[in-house]
Amino acid sequence: MRLSELNTGEKGVIVKVLGHGGFRKRIVEMGFIKGKTVEVLLNAPLRDPIKYKVMGYEISLRRQEAEMIEIISEQEAKEQAVQPDYHEGLGENMHLGEDELKQLALGKRRTINVALVGNPNCGKTSLFNIASGSHEHVGNYSGVTVDAKEGYFDFQGYHFRVVDLPGTYSLSAYSPEEIYVRRHIINETPDIVINVVDSSNLERNLYLTTQLIDMNVRMVIALNMYDELEASGNMLDYVKLSQLFGVPMLPTVSRSGKGIEQLFHVIINIYEGCDFLDHKGRIR
Ligand SMILES: Nc1nc2c(ncn2[C@@H]2O[C@H](COP(=O)(O)OP(=O)(O)OP(=O)(O)O)[C@@H](O)[C@H]2O)c(=O)[nH]1
Ligand SMILES: [Mg+2]
Known part of the structure; x- marks a missing residue:
């Protein structure tokens, strides 16, 4: 209460x-x-x-x-x-x-409320399914998730309540999705937001990230579709980018589950108030 x-x-x-x-x-x-x-x-x-x-x-x-x-x-x-x-x-x-x-x-206190926020089609539901063992519909076109889905799982002695939110490009109040996601963040006050980002299209995706930073939410960035970024021959110094943004970032591939476990380790650390970088500047 x-x-x-x-x-x-x-x-x-x-x-x-x-x-x-x-x-x-x-x-x-x-x-x-x-x-x-x-x-x-x-x-x-x-x-x-x-x-x-x-x-x-x-x-x-x-x-x-x-x-x-x-x-x-x-x-x-x-x-x-x-x-x-x-x-x-x-x-x-x-x-x-x-x-x-x-x-x-x-x-x-060992219940951690987490919300998945990101652009349409960046892999939020895939990440949600992997983490919660759920089987929500994943589509290859945007706008699949129109309302919020909740899933639960236990990890490292913590009980996670994860909410999969609709995809949105921004948090202004133009579209119903934008209003829905903004309201969820303000009213439900998730402990941690996972900002899912399509890392093969960073510039477009980081606009929403900057809005989340402005809202002062505690968050971690899942650099999803990292397989596609690597397949295109690009490289990303995500530790440097994390330092510049002041937000932990981790590569993930929601389709296969790569990086998801480490992502939740980092979430526990942020929740418990630990610094996300160690003394050598590495992500904990
Ligand atoms: N290559 C690759 N594909 C992925 C990855 N994660 C998800 N996908 C694919 O991307 C498409 C969209 O995934 P969803 O999980 O539905 O994306 P979403 O963010 O929930 O989409 P909306 O609910 O519409 O906002 C699907 O075809 C997934 O299989 C990934 O890490 N790598
Ligand atoms: Mg979805």
């Missing part, structure tokens, strides 16, 4: 802070950090701001800001505890200690 839903006097433990860029940084700097307990000092219905206590300080947040903080409340933890195979031994009447709540919050 979201922090804004807690009533006065209730407590919760922070699972993650959604949103991007400056907003996210500010909230985290205020002390709203994963695993920390927050107490609501004053939350009057429909009134702004809401007063919280976190890490020993009293802080007021606008309702809109509190909506961007995912938490687990004691009540929610108890409901999960009665589900089979979940936190054995905790019944309805059990009192949950702060440590147990923290454990549950950190467990919940």
